[in-house]
Amino acid sequence: MSHESKSETQDPFHAHDHDHCAASVLRRAEEQARQEGVRLTPVRRRVLEILLESHRAMGAYEVLERLALEGFGKQPPVAYRALDFLVEQGLAHRVRRLNAYAACLSNQRDHTPAFLICRLCEQVAEADTPQMREALAALAAAHDLTIERSTVEILGICARCAKAEQAKAQDV
Amino acid sequence: MSHESKSETQDPFHAHDHDHCAASVLRRAEEQARQEGVRLTPVRRRVLEILLESHRAMGAYEVLERLALEGFGKQPPVAYRALDFLVEQGLAHRVRRLNAYAACLSNQRDHTPAFLICRLCEQVAEADTPQMREALAALAAAHDLTIERSTVEILGICARCAKAEQAKAQDV
DNA sequence: GTTATTTATGTTATATCGTAACGCGTCAAG
DNA sequence: CTTGACGCGTTACGATATAACATAAATAAC
Numbered sequence: 001m002s003h004e005s006k007s008e009t010q011d012p013f014h015a016h017d018h019d020h021c022a023a024s025v026l027r028r029a030e031e032q033a034r035q036e037g038v039r040l041t042p043v044r045r046r047v048l049e050i051l052l053e054s055h056r057a058m059g060a061y062e063v064l065e066r067l068a069l070e071g072f073g074k075q076p077p078v079a080y081r082a083l084d085f086l087v088e089q090g091l092a093h094r095v096r097r098l099n100a101y102a103a104c105l106s107n108q109r110d111h112t113p114a115f116l117i118c119r120l121c122e123q124v125a126e127a128d129t130p131q132m133r134e135a136l137a138a139l140a141a142a143h144d145l146t147i148e149r150s151t152v153e154i155l156g157i158c159a160r161c162a163k164a165e166q167a168k169a170q171d172v
Numbered sequence: 173m174s175h176e177s178k179s180e181t182q183d184p185f186h187a188h189d190h191d192h193c194a195a196s197v198l199r200r201a202e203e204q205a206r207q208e209g210v211r212l213t214p215v216r217r218r219v220l221e222i223l224l225e226s227h228r229a230m231g232a233y234e235v236l237e238r239l240a241l242e243g244f245g246k247q248p249p250v251a252y253r254a255l256d257f258l259v260e261q262g263l264a265h266r267v268r269r270l271n272a273y274a275a276c277l278s279n280q281r282d283h284t285p286a287f288l289i290c291r292l293c294e295q296v297a298e299a300d301t302p303q304m305r306e307a308l309a310a311l312a313a314a315h316d317l318t319i320e321r322s323t324v325e326i327l328g329i330c331a332r333c334a335k336a337e338q339a340k341a342q343d344v
Numbered sequence: 345g346t347t348a349t350t351t352a353t354g355t356t357a358t359a360t361c362g363t364a365a366c367g368c369g370t371c372a373a374g
Numbered sequence: 375c376t377t378g379a380c381g382c383g384t385t386a387c388g389a390t391a392t393a394a395c396a397t398a399a400a401t402a403a404c
Contacts, residue, residue, distance in 0.1 A: 073355080074355090096323070097323055129307070143288050144185060145290065145297075145326060154311060155323075158316065159316035159317070232361070233360075233361075250383065252362065271360085
């Protein structure tokens, strides 16, 4: 198995070493928790692992179902609290268009990436470019608004799914 | 009353002729409905008017309450349907961060503006710049994603509220 | 080491947001 | 003047999210 992945810019829409990518996020989570004096408890860690199983964004209730099966609490706050913790720590992100959560794949502590969402396979990629940061800053400046948080989400169809769709259309 | 407003880029965070701004949107709505062969029925028109009363984004149930008081239906679908219609026609936008809706203040038929939201006064401005469009396109291209829809929302504090906060702090 | 304090987990209950499905009325086309 | 599409209203429900409180575990104070 090749380890060519630059853990900086994982892109689920293209081939990557997922085991490596998941493990590296978990390692970072542990280290970060130690450093910041917060606790990566079993539920919290497990939720992160669950999110890391795929690059799909998962709804809170979907996560909760998994937790319940594994002997954790069965009520919504259990999932929401763990997810909120992960989001606060920058270990996961909330994808508003989907009312769902995805593990953070970057190494940066405080970043507000853009999300690229494939409507068909539901995979989510994050991206953080200077160009976008500048565009956001320019907008805010033009309106005299002090930025506190920003949301950038792009919904579309990834290359892999586009190709698959085309193939399907040909078959008919 | 001065009519200096360029109906292209209304900015609720700064002084503008609101009556003019609301009236011009309604005029556009009527014309557009005629042209596209869709009907701006009483409920639909009223919802647009309600949204236009302020530059705040309103929740569906908030709109519904108003409709109920005025003798329209009292059940959620009444509000959601009218709002969906307005969004489809590009006469209103959905602000995802707030789970709420705001009247469209631009004249463009199909546009996907960025939203600037003040956390304190809850006013919402829309903005559509080439720089942002390019940043979005670049992101999508970099990930081989075909854009279908995009969401850009900036939450912060507008100049007016920032000033007010400062004044309050001084008083203490 | 024991006690006090904080933090986390689990619960019940409820709020908030959104939609499916159906019946009736209205309007425009033939 | 009928028929078919559309819109409005309803009931009922599903999905998402949070408040409030009890218990247990971890950390801090003594």
